[in-house]
Structure formats: C-alpha cells, structure tokens
Amino acid sequence: MAHHDHHAPDLSAGNIGGGKFGALAPRLFLAGWPLFAFGCWMALRGDNIADGARAYLVAMVLALATCLGALFFVIVQHLTRAGWSVAVRRPAEAIAQNLRWIWILFLPIAWMGWTGKLVDLYPWADLGVLRSIAPAEAELVANKAGYLNQKFFFVRSAAYFAVWALLANFFWSSSVRQDRTGSPSISARCRKWSGPAMILFGLSTTFASFDWIMSLSPAWFSTMFGVYFFAVCATCGLSAVTLTCIALQRGGQLRGIVTAEHYHDLGKLLFAFGIVFWAYIAFSQFMLIWYGNLPEETAWFLPRQVGQWYWISWGLLLGHFILPFVLLISRWPKRWPSSLAVGCAWMYLFGVVDICYLVLPHIPHDLAEFTDYRAFAEKHAADGPHGPGLPFLVAGAVLLVFAGTARALRREQSLASRDPSLAESLAFENM
Amino acid sequence: MHGFTEIDNTADTPGTRAPLVLGATRFHEVTATVCRPNESTRPPMAWTVMFVISLLLVMNLGFCVNYLIFTGVGVWGLNNPVMWAFDITNFVFWVGIGHAGTLISAILFLFRQKWRTGINRFAEAMTIFAVICAGLFPGIHVGRVWMAYWLFPIPNQMEMWPQFRSPLLWDVFAVSTYFTVSLMFWYVGLIPDLATMRDRAKGKVQQIAYGLFALGWRGSNRHWHRYERAYLLLAALSTPLVLSVHSVVSFDFATSQLPGWHTTIFPPYFVAGAIFSGFAMVVTLAVPARELFGLKNLITLRHLDNMNKVILVTGCMVGYAYGMEFFIAWYSGALYEKFAFMNRAFGQYAWAYWIMVSCNVITPQLFWSKTVRTSIPLMFILSLFVNVGMWFERFVIIVSSLANDFLPTSWDKFVPTWVDIGTMLGAFGLFGVLFLLFCRFLPMIAIAEVKAVMPQADPHWEGWQHGNGAGAHVAAAHEPGESGSRSA
Numbered sequence: 001m002a003h004h005d006h007h008a009p010d011l012s013a014g015n016i017g018g019g020k021f022g023a024l025a026p027r028l029f030l031a032g033w034p035l036f037a038f039g040c041w042m043a044l045r046g047d048n049i050a051d052g053a054r055a056y057l058v059a060m061v062l063a064l065a066t067c068l069g070a071l072f073f074v075i076v077q078h079l080t081r082a083g084w085s086v087a088v089r090r091p092a093e094a095i096a097q098n099l100r101w102i103w104i105l106f107l108p109i110a111w112m113g114w115t116g117k118l119v120d121l122y123p124w125a126d127l128g129v130l131r132s133i134a135p136a137e138a139e140l141v142a143n144k145a146g147y148l149n150q151k152f153f154f155v156r157s158a159a160y161f162a163v164w165a166l167l168a169n170f171f172w173s174s175s176v177r178q179d180r181t182g183s184p185s186i187s188a189r190c191r192k193w194s195g196p197a198m199i200l201f202g203l204s205t206t207f208a209s210f211d212w213i214m215s216l217s218p219a220w221f222s223t224m225f226g227v228y229f230f231a232v233c234a235t236c237g238l239s240a241v242t243l244t245c246i247a248l249q250r251g252g253q254l255r256g257i258v259t260a261e262h263y264h265d266l267g268k269l270l271f272a273f274g275i276v277f278w279a280y281i282a283f284s285q286f287m288l289i290w291y292g293n294l295p296e297e298t299a300w301f302l303p304r305q306v307g308q309w310y311w312i313s314w315g316l317l318l319g320h321f322i323l324p325f326v327l328l329i330s331r332w333p334k335r336w337p338s339s340l341a342v343g344c345a346w347m348y349l350f351g352v353v354d355i356c357y358l359v360l361p362h363i364p365h366d367l368a369e370f371t372d373y374r375a376f377a378e379k380h381a382a383d384g385p386h387g388p389g390l391p392f393l394v395a396g397a398v399l400l401v402f403a404g405t406a407r408a409l410r411r412e413q414s415l416a417s418r419d420p421s422l423a424e425s426l427a428f429e430n431m
Numbered sequence: 432m433h434g435f436t437e438i439d440n441t442a443d444t445p446g447t448r449a450p451l452v453l454g455a456t457r458f459h460e461v462t463a464t465v466c467r468p469n470e471s472t473r474p475p476m477a478w479t480v481m482f483v484i485s486l487l488l489v490m491n492l493g494f495c496v497n498y499l500i501f502t503g504v505g506v507w508g509l510n511n512p513v514m515w516a517f518d519i520t521n522f523v524f525w526v527g528i529g530h531a532g533t534l535i536s537a538i539l540f541l542f543r544q545k546w547r548t549g550i551n552r553f554a555e556a557m558t559i560f561a562v563i564c565a566g567l568f569p570g571i572h573v574g575r576v577w578m579a580y581w582l583f584p585i586p587n588q589m590e591m592w593p594q595f596r597s598p599l600l601w602d603v604f605a606v607s608t609y610f611t612v613s614l615m616f617w618y619v620g621l622i623p624d625l626a627t628m629r630d631r632a633k634g635k636v637q638q639i640a641y642g643l644f645a646l647g648w649r650g651s652n653r654h655w656h657r658y659e660r661a662y663l664l665l666a667a668l669s670t671p672l673v674l675s676v677h678s679v680v681s682f683d684f685a686t687s688q689l690p691g692w693h694t695t696i697f698p699p700y701f702v703a704g705a706i707f708s709g710f711a712m713v714v715t716l717a718v719p720a721r722e723l724f725g726l727k728n729l730i731t732l733r734h735l736d737n738m739n740k741v742i743l744v745t746g747c748m749v750g751y752a753y754g755m756e757f758f759i760a761w762y763s764g765a766l767y768e769k770f771a772f773m774n775r776a777f778g779q780y781a782w783a784y785w786i787m788v789s790c791n792v793i794t795p796q797l798f799w800s801k802t803v804r805t806s807i808p809l810m811f812i813l814s815l816f817v818n819v820g821m822w823f824e825r826f827v828i829i830v831s832s833l834a835n836d837f838l839p840t841s842w843d844k845f846v847p848t849w850v851d852i853g854t855m856l857g858a859f860g861l862f863g864v865l866f867l868l869f870c871r872f873l874p875m876i877a878i879a880e881v882k883a884v885m886p887q888a889d890p891h892w893e894g895w896q897h898g899n900g901a902g903a904h905v906a907a908a909h910e911p912g913e914s915g916s917r918s919a
Contacts (some may be wrong), residue, residue, distance in 0.1 A: 081443065084543075143764040187445035195799070202751060210762075221763040223696035223755045280674060284698040291686040292693050296765070420446025 009256035009426055011417055020251030021244070022410030028403030036396025042389030044108060050362075053112065053121040054216070055387030058359045059397040060105045061212065062236065062352055065229075066401050067102060068205055069237010070095035071164070072230075073269075074171050075201060078187075078194035083424035084265055087258050090416050091244040091409065093175050095237070098404040099168035103161035105397070110157075113150055124148040124218040134365045140296075141218045148215055160208045167197050172408075175416050182418035205230060217363045220300040224285045231281050232358075235274035235320075236351040239344035242266045244405060246341045248414050257415060257426065260335040264430050267334025267343070274347050275328065278354075279321040295367075303361040306377045308384030312357055320350040352394060360385045437727065441736045441805055451546055451884050454728040458882045461729070465624075465876045466631060468724040474871055475723050482867045488860020495853040496571055504574045506850045513833045513845040518572040519683075520825040521855055524708070525565035525862075526606065526680055527701075527821060529613070530673060531709025532558030536616055537669035540662075548880040549734045552624075553720065553869070554713050555617040560865040561712075562610045564858045569602070571854075598682035605679035609672050616665045622648050623658065623879040674698075677705040684828065690771035691832035694759070700752035704821060707745035707791070710738050711817035718811045720870065729876050732805050739804040742817060746795035749824075753792065771832055779844060780831040783823050790820025 009015075018025075039059065043052030070092045077085045077092075112118045119126035123134075124141050131138035141148065171190060178186040206226030214225045222228075242263070248254050289297045304313050324347060333339040361383070370376040387393075416422065440449045452461065468474075474482075499506055509516055532554040539547040570579050582603045584593055593600045626648035629641035648654060681701035684692035714735065721730040760772040775784045794816045797803045804810065835842050869875070886892050 081445075083448075140764045144762050147762065184445045188443070191443065191445070199747065206751075206755070219764070221759050223694045223752075223759045224699075225695075226755065227696065227699055276671075280678070281699065284678065285695045288682070288685045288693070288695050288697070292688050294688060294693070296763075420444075423446070424448075 011257075011415070013413075015253060015255055015257070016413045016415040016417055017253060018251075018406060018410035018414055019248060019253035021247040021253070022251070022406050022414070024251075025403050025406035025410055028399050028406055032396050032399030032403050034396075035392050036400060039389035039392030039394075039396050040108060043387070043393060044112075048120065049112075049117060050120045051360075051386040052388045053109075053117075054360050055390040055393055056108060057121065057212065057216075058352075058355050058387065058390060059393035060109070061355050061359065062394060063098075063102060063105055063397040063401050064208075065233045065236040065351065065355065066240045066398075067096055067098045067168070067237070068164070068201075069233040069235070070241050071099060071168055071171070071237070072201060072233060073237060073241055075167070075194050075197050078171075078190045079198055081191060083421040084262070084428045086416055086419045086421045086425035087254070087428075088241065088245050088262050088266060089419075090175065090412075090414050091248060091405070092237075092241045093172050093416075094405045094408040094412075094414075095240055095244060095401065096168045097172040097408055098401055099161075099164040100172075101404065103165065106157060106161065110154065113154060118150060122148075122153075122215055122218070124215060125150055125153075130218075136368070137219045137365070144218070148218060153211060156207065156211055160204045163200050163204045167200060170197070175419075176412045178416060178418050179413050184420045187420055202226075202230075205233060213358050216359065217300055219296065220363065222285055222289070222297070222300075224281060228281050228285060231273065231278040232351060232354055235270075235278055235347055235354070238266065238270040238274055239348040239351065240401070242270065242344045243341060243348070244402075244409075246337050246344075248409065249337065253414050259428075260337075261428050261430050262425075263337055263340050264331070264335045267328060267340050270344065270347060271325075271328050271334070274351075275321060275324050279325075282316075282320075299363050299367055302367070302373075302376065303363055303380065303383060304357065306380040306383055309357075309361055312353065312385070316350065316354060316357060319346070320354060324350075356385055356387075356390075360387055437732060437807070439805065440731050440733045441801070449733055450886070451549060451731065451733065452729060452881060453731055456887075458885070458887065461881055461885070462627060462631075462878055464725065464729060465874045465878050465881075466628065468870065469628065469872060469874060470631065470633075477719075477723055478867060478871065481863060485860045485863030485867060488857050489864050491853050492857020492860055495850050495857055496567075499571060499850060499854070500576055504572070506848060508846050508848045508851055510843045510845065512836055512841050512843050513830055515829050515833060516826075516845045517847055517851040517855055518568045519829055520822065521858055522565050522568035522572075523680055523701075523825040523829075524822050525561045525568075525858065526609075527677060527705035527708045527825075528561040528712045529558035529565070529609070529709060530677060530702070530705035531713050532556070532561075533609075533613060533616075533669050533673045534706050534709070535713075536620070537666045538673055540666045541670060544737075545884040546734050546737055548877055548884050549730045550713060550717060550738070550876075551880070552617075552620065552877040553716065553866075553875045554709075555613065555620065556869045556873070557709075557712060557716065557866065558613045559610070559617055560862050560869075561709075562606065562613065563865065564862050566606060566610070567858060567861070598679060598686050601679045602683060605676045609676045612665065612669055612672055616662075616669055618644075619658070619661055619665060620877055620880075621873065622646055623650065624874045624877060626650065627878055628874060673706075674702055677701040689832050689836060690760075690765070690767040691775065691828065694756055696752055696755055700749070700756075703745050703748035703752065704791075704824060707742060707749055708817060708821035710741045710745065711814040711821070714738050714742070714810055714814035715818060716866065718807055718814075720875065724870065724875065726876060729881060735807075735810060736801075736804045739798045739810055739813075742814070743795055743798040746791060746798075746817070750792040753788065767837060771835075774835050775827060775831045778831065778835060780827060780834070783827050784831070787820050787823040787827050790816040791824060794820075 036059070040056065043049065043056045046052075073085075073092045074089060074096055076082075077089055109118070109121070112121060113125075116126075119129050123130045123137075124145075127138055127142055127145065130141060146152075170193065174186050174190050177183075206229070209226050209229030213229065214220065214222070245254070245258050245262070245266070249258060286301065289301060303309060324343060327333060328343050333343060364380060366379070367376070370379070419425075438453050440451075440453060442449065454460070507517065532551075535547050535554045536551045536558075539551075569582070570576060573579050573582070581591065582593060582600070584595075584600075593603075622645060625641050625645040629638055629645045632638045632641055678698035678701065681697035685694060685697035687693055717730055717735065717738075721727050757772050760768040763769075775781070794813055797809070797813060803813070830845050834845055882888055
C-alpha cells in the first residue's frame with residue numbers, strides 16, 4: 001500500500017508513454033540501418049574477410065548481450081517476486097523484446113556458411129584449411145568435430161534465437177497484456193515460468209558463447225567462459241536498462257514514478273554484476289590459467305598481452321573494474337541520474353571494449369616457433385585490433401537496439417501500470 | 432507450542448506480502464517465544480539425548496586426534512598418490528557449510544529479504560561452529576601439530592616464511608578473516624538480544640553473564656543508530672567474503688595442473704556448492720529446532736519454502752558446473768582431462784560419483800514441486816541427502832583425481848581407516864555440542880530483527896486503530912525487558 005503521506009504519482013497516459021524517447025524511434029532507425037549496412041559492406045567485402053567478420057561479430061554480440069542482459073533482469077525480477085523493480089521493469093522488457101528480431105543480425109554469418117566463407121571466421125569450419133596452416137591444432141580440433149561442424153553449429157544457433165525470441169516474447173506480451181486486463185494471474189504466470197526460463201537462459205547463453213566466441217580459437221577451452229559471457233551480458237544489459245529509464249525521464253515520462261530509490265538499486269545491481277562480479281570471474285579465469293601455465297590454455301591470453309592488446313588488457317582492468325568501482329561505490333553517484341548516466345555509459349563502453357577483447361585477437365599460428373615470451377612479444381609487437389567497419393557496425397547495432405526499444409515504448413506504455421506490485425514499487429525506499 | 436498445527440503462509444498472491452510472523456500480535460509475544468527455551472529450567476529430553484551423543488562423539492574426536500598426534504599421520508589411510516583425502520574433504524565440507532550463514536546475514540540483508548530475520552541468528556551461529564570444525568582439519572593435517580603456527584607468517588629468528596605464492600597460505604588468511612568477521616557480525620547482532628536476556632534474567636549468574644556481553648546496551652536511540660550503521664558495514668564486509676573464502680578454497684585445487692582440479696569454473700562452482708550445502712544444513716537444523724523449541728510461528732513454512740528454493744537454485748548451479756566440467760573435458764580434446772572425468776563416472780570411485788550426482792543434482796529437483804517444498808518430512812530427508820551429496824562431492828574431486836593421476840604405475844586406492852572415520856564423525860559431534868549449547872543459552876532467533884519485520888513495526892501501521900492486536904504499538908514500549916525492541 002502506498003503510504004498516505006506520499007503524493008500519488010501521475011499514472012495518466014501522458015506520463016507513462018514513450019515521450020520524446022519513444023518519438024526518437026524513426027530517427028534512430030534511419031541513422032542505425034545505413035551505419036550498420038555501411039559497416040557490413042566495409043567488413044564483408046573482398047576475398048579475405050577474416051578481420052571484417054570478427055568486427056561484424058563484435059557488433060552482433062554487443063546487440064545480443066544488451067538484450068540478453070535485459071532479459072536476465074526481467075526473469076530474475078519474476079523469479080524473486082521482486083516488488084521494488086516494477087517501476088523500471090517495462091524498459092527492460094522493451095530492450096529484451098528486441099530478441100524477437102535480432103536473429104536478422106545472424107544472417108550475414110549464415111551467408112558466410114552458405115558461401116563457404118565461414119572458415120574465415122571459425123577455423124574449425126574447414127579442417128582441410130586449418131590442417132594446411134596449423135596441423136597440430138587441426139588434429140586437436142578434429143577431435144571435437146562432432147560438436148564443431150557447420151551443420152550442428154547452425155542448428156544450435158537457430159535454437160538459441162528461437163529460445164530467446166520465445167522467452168522475450170513471453171515476458172513482453174504477458175506484461176503488455178496486463179496493461180489492458182489488469183489481471184494478477186498474469187503476474188502469477190510469469191513467476192511460475194521464470195524458473196524454467198532462467199534455466200533455458202543460462203544454457204542457451206552459455207553454449208552460444210562457446211559457439212560464437214570461444215570457438216574462434218577452437219583449440220582453446222575454459223569452463224568459466226559461459227559465466228564470463230553472462231557477466232558481459234549483465235554489464236551491457238543493466239547499463240542499457242538504466243540509460244533507457246533515464247532517457248524516458250528526460251523525455252518527460254515516468255515523472256515521480258522512477259525515483260532516486262530505483263536508480264540507487266539499478267546502480268547497485270550494475271555495481272554488483274557489471275563491476276565486481278565481472279572482475280571476480282575475469283580474475284579467476286586469468287589467474288588460474290596464468291598459475292597453471294599450460295601452453296594450450298595460456299595461448300589464448302598471449303596475443304592479448306602483446307602490441308596494442310597489452311594496453312587494452314590493462315585498460316579493461318582499470319576501466320571495467322578499478323575506476324568504476326571507486327566512482328560508483330558511494331551512495332550519491334547512484335542516486336543522481338546525471339552521474340549514474342555517465343557511469344552506465346562508461347560501463348557500456350567498456351562492455352564494448354570487453355567484447356572486442358574477446359572477439360578480435362587471433363591466436364597466431366606461429367606459436368610453436370617461440371621458446372620464450374620475449375621473442376614472441378617482439379615478433380607480435382605490432383598486433384592490435386583490426387576490424388574494418390568496426391565503429392560503424394558497433395554504432396549501428398547500438399542504434400538499432402535502442403530504436404527497437406524506443407519503438408516498443410512508443411507503441412506500449414513505458415510502465416507496467418497494472419502490475420499488482422506497482423504500489424509497493426512506487427512506495428519503495430532504500431534503508 | 433507443542434501440538435501446534437502448521438499454518439500455511441506460502442501462498443503467493445501477486446501484490447501482497449505474506450506475514451512472516453504468525454500468531455503474535457504483540458512484540459512481547461515474540462520475546463517470550465524466543466526466550467522460553469533459554470529460560471526454562473530444563474532442556475527438552477531430545478536436547479539432552481542429542482547432547483550426550485554429541486559429547487560422546489567429541490570424546491571420540493579427542494581420542495582420534497590424540498592418537499594421530501602421538502602416532503603420526505600414517506594412522507590415516509593416505510598413501511603416495513592420495514595424500515589428501517578425508518582430512519581435506521572434511522575441511523572443505525565444513526567451510527562450505529558456513530556459507531549459508533554469511534549469505535543469509537550479509538547478502539540477503541543487502542537484498543532486503545525480510546524473511547532472513549527468522550533464520551539468520553542460528554545460521555550465523557552455524558557458520559561460526561562450522562568454521563571451527565573446518566579449522567581443525569588443516570591444523571591436524573600438518574602432521575607435526577606443534578608447528579601448525581608456521582602456517583602464519585610470523586617473523587622468526589630462522590627467517591622461515593610460508594610460501595606466499597601458495598593458495599594454501601591464502602587459505603589461512605581467507606578462513607581466519609572469515610571467522611573473525613563472522614564472529615563480529617554474529618556478536619554485534621546479538622547485543623540487543625543479550626540485553627533483553629539480561630533484563631529478563633531472574634538469577635544473579637544469568638544477569639551478570641548476559642549483562643557482561645550486552646556491553647551496557649540500553650536500547651537508546653543513539654545505540655540503535657550506531658548499531659544499524661555497524662550492522663550495515665559488517666554486512667558489506669561479509670558480502671565479498673561469501674565469494675572469496677570458497678573461491679580461495681577452490682584455488683587450492685584449481686591452481687594445480689591435476690586433471691579434474693585444474694579448471695577455471697572452480698571458484699563460482701565452489702561458492703554455489705557451499706551455499707547449497709549450507710542451506711541444506713540450515714534446513715536440517717531448523718526443522719527439528721522449531722519443532723522442539725516451539726518456534727513454528729517465527730520460522731514458518733514460508734521460511735522453509737524459501738530456503739528450499741535457494742537449495743533448488745544452487746543445486747541447479749552445481750549441476751551446471753558438473754555439466755560444464757564434463758562437456759569441456761570432452762571438448763578440450765586433452766587426453767588426461769577426458770580420462771579424469773570418465774574415471775570419476777565409471778572408475779573405482781564411480782559409486783561415490785553417482786551418490787554425489789543423485790544427491791546434489793537429481794533429488795533436489797523434487798523441490799520444483801511446492802508440495803515437496805512445504806512438506807516437513809520430505810524437506811528434512813532431502814536436506815540430509817544434500818549434506819551427504821556435498822560431502823561426497825569433495826571426496827570425489829579430491830580422491831578420484833589423486834588416486835588415478837598421470838602415471839598408471841603410481842595409481843593407488845584410498846581406503847579410510849577407523850581413525851579417518853572417527854575423526855569425521857567427531858567433527859559432527861563438535862558441531863553438535865556447540866550448536867546445542869547455543870540453542871540452550873542464547874536466543875536462537877534475532878528478537879529485535881524479527882520485530883522489525885512485523886506489520887506493527889511500520890510507523891504507518893494502522894491495525895491498532897482497527898482493533899487488530901489492540902495496543903501492540905504502544906504496549907511494546909512499556910513492556911518490561913524490552914530494551915531490544917527496535918521500533919518501540
């Protein structure tokens with residue numbers, strides 16, 4: 001129950017629509033598509049598209065991670081029967097519902113499979129080619145051909161997109177249906193299915209990260225990789241949800257509905273998952289591989305420690321963990337929308353850097369030539385991120401995700417106004 | 432309270448919150464209910480029986496440990512490849528048990544999970560006792576126990592230092608920090624309740640004993656203000672500990688190059704497993720305790736239902752980790768990795784592996800059913816299964832990887848001796864004695880915190896105007912011995 005000394009917030013249609021943010025949708029689309037298409041053209045033209053395909057993959061993974069992070073947020077609210085978050089759940093649902101069309105972004109990769117170019121991206125796609133460059137690696141990879149083969153790869157990819165579209169659609173359409181009917185049984189149904197949804201989410205994101213990112217270096221493996229990718233999703237998703245809420249409010253909506261209390265909690269979640277949990281997982285994975293010092297595992301980190309990647313690795317430690325940890329640990333930066341928006345934009349930017357770090361570097365095939373690290377570092381001192389069209393692709397993908405979000409929020413309300421727990425969320429205060 | 436029928440407060444109606452305290456309409460009733468077991472002249476018969484059994488096990492522990500010290504670690508079943516077995520299994524098991532207490536007191540506190548107030552006190556007590564049991568094992572495992580202080584980096588004239596790059600040393604720091612912070616947290620939380628016990632005490636001895644530890648608490652506004660600050664800070668300090676302690680324990684294994692140990696998912700996997708086993712232990716203890724001491728109105732079916740859900744979630748996480756390990760062992764293409772996992776599932780310790788899988792992954796799935804989650808006998812049995820399964824998990828990880836390592840010529844089999852088994856049972860006895868003493872002499876439930884989640888504690892509560900528990904709001908302030916009631 002809302003307390004009697006609270007002013008009842010304005011729940012009229014004028015305050016819970018898409019506002020100026022929703023009105024941006026056509027312009028975001030108009031800017032996003034050409035940028036993305038131009039990036040695609042730059043990345044995927046020509047005969048050797050190895051670097052371009054990776055740049056494309058960065059953009060696709062970024063769009064996915066943003067929506068998957070938002071989907072995780074939605075599922076976990078139902079799973080824990082959360083009351084505080086009702087006021088900010090619709091923007092998250094709106095980001096997640098992009099998963100219904102996001103399979104389109106996979107089409108260029110399907111096209112690469114169709115035209116026999118997939119091997120430019122994934123060395124396992126043609127063992128003959130791999131054998132001619134790196135026979136030892138090819139022998140290792142041949143062992144896993146039962147999993148890493150083109151047919152099964154595309155079947156799995158289709159399954160992931162189907163699962164995500166299904167989950168996102170379920171939570172989105174249930175929630176907007178409740179705007180019309182106000183039926184509490186819809187909430188009960190979302191809660192009931194949130195458990196299985198979380199399991200589907202966990203398994204699909206894990207194996208998607210194995211297939212699309214880990215298998216870029218097909219000989220390399222890490223049991224932690226799925227969890228790492230989840231941390232990437234949480235970073236991008238939670239910062240995008242917060243930024244959407246702020247954009248809606250700046251656009252004249254949700255006034256008096258989303259308060260400093262909600263921002264504070266969103267900030268805490270980003271702090272916990274995007275900053276601390278990410279660092280915990282990244283550190284554990286790195287430290288255990290560094291300490292074990294087995295060549296088949298360290299090979300993945302070697303190219304990330306030479307040339308420009310050396311600075312990017314340190315940049316991640318500093319920009320994804322240390323700086324935001326110091327800046328967001330206090331109470332006020334999370335409660336003041338302006339500082340929180342800067343923090344979220346910063347974390348989103350480092351989410352992009354992290355995805356580049358995961359996707360762009362190649363493990364060089366000449367590894368066996370070196371007897372010590374210094375010789376390797378000298379030889380590869382010039383290595384750095386190569387990705388034709390990368391800035392266009394990334395900007396285009398982000399604009400498209402936000403365009404899809406804005407469009408959804410223009411067509412439907414930006415608040416789950418008849419959720420039975422809304423009153424609890426409106427009256428919510430941090431301790 | 433005996434013969435009390437179970438009230439079902441587990442129904443979930445969206446938009447409403449179920450009551451967490453049943454029956455009580457006045458704060459004083461909560462105080463009386465919690466203090467009754469401590470103030471009764473005689474403990475229940477079941478308590479005495481359990482205490483005697485635990486005490487016998489502790490005597491057995493003393494015997495086994497002394498026998499070990501006077502004879503040497505050869506009395507254990509260890510052999511050349513299997514140099515860690517029951518000792519380290521027990522260590523990891525007990526450290527893991529502690530994690531539920533820290534999660535409940537720290538993370539659920541930060542998550543504003545109000546139901547934690549019913550169970551946090553004795554889950555925290557459980558944490559401290561479990562860490563004591565855990566600490567015993569590395570201590571006696573070093574062989575020459577009189578040199579156990581070498582584990583700590585103490586400056587000495589021989590210039591002997593522990594290996595700072597070894598995760599075993601990190602363990603010393605992680606576990607001792609964990610124990611210190613947990614003890615602080617538990618004790619700070621106890622202070623208002625100790626004051627309540629002091630004010631209610633009839634005998635001089637009790638008054639002095641509780642009074643000494645209540646640190647002169649009067650329940651003043653200023654006291655509460657500082658108390659809440661300290662509590663929040665301690666919660667924030669404890670939160671990273673939930674992750675760090677068992678992560679460091681997992682490093683003991685994962686930094687090695689041994690197949691089955693060296694895998695990157697170990698830190699979060701161990702943390703999930705620790706919370707899983709810890710919650711199972713809380714259910715194992717809460718079910719009889721609420722029955723025996725008449726606490727069913729405070730540890731309600733809803734509390735148990737929630738804990739069973741946490742067990743289900745963490746059980747799924749553990750199952751995910753098992754699956755990832757197996758999949759990546761195959762995917763890695765590494766011969767030894769593949770062998771290590773096939774050997775776990777089908778080798779000489781296959782029986783232990785399948786006990787682990789059945790108890791940790793398969794049977795907890797029954798908790799998807801609400802009927803099972805709210806059935807007292809079923810949840811008790813399932814929680815015992817989880818305890819067994821999580822003990823075996825550590826056994827399987829440690830022993831199966833060591834017994835069949837890289838060189839088949841050095842393979843061997845570990846068979847526990849009576850000293851191994853006696854020490855393991857003895858640790859349960861030690862835990863039992865400490866826990867039973869706690870039940871007898873300290874308030875098992877955080878009285879002040881429970882009151883704060885009652886609707887009457889809300890400054891806007893209007894129930895008293897509607898004749899609902901008339902006067903509770905006002906009465907609590909004037910109740911004798913209520914210096915611990917937060918909202919008075």
